Amino acid sequence: MPTAPASPDPTMEAIGQAVTEGRTGNTLSARRKLLDLWSAIGVTGDPLHRCSLAHYLADLYEDPAQALAWDVRALDAADAVTEQRVQEHHASLHIAGFYPSLHLNLADNYRRLGSFNAATEHINAAKEHAPDLPQDAYGALLRTALDEVAEAISRRDTTKRPSAPGPTA
Known part of the structure; x- marks a missing residue:
């Protein structure tokens, strides 16, 4: 996780x-x-x-359906x-490092919605991008989550993972 941005960015600070x-x-x-903030940025605003x-x-x-809508937007923006x-x-970041998490979230949402084929496509994409993860605690956290989601997909399990980010029910 970055410690300081290369230059001040009020929007990223507000997001944080x-x-x-x-x-x-x-x-x-x-x-x-x-x-x-989304309204202020607009759908054609800064992709980052x-x-x-x-x-x-x-x-x-x-x-998961509401989360999915935002995760699709995140992936679309990442492509830009x-x-x-x-x-x-931030000099320590690379766009390639975003994709494992973006695809992981899509896989998890599709899985929770019972769309296992779509979940499988995204977990496979996340795994393809996993070598771009940093070799630190964040990277380890995501690698563990990739394994958890892949296992849940194989079991056709639609329950929320205890380790998933977000509000608790």
């Missing part, structure tokens, strides 16, 4: 503040703040902003983010 708020239990307020916001906003929905833009935000 809302994410922190959501992780401390104030899900509704965090969701409102992120939705307000759209990707980051949608990725984190998805985690604030208990309903350039390596240069990511590096402008």
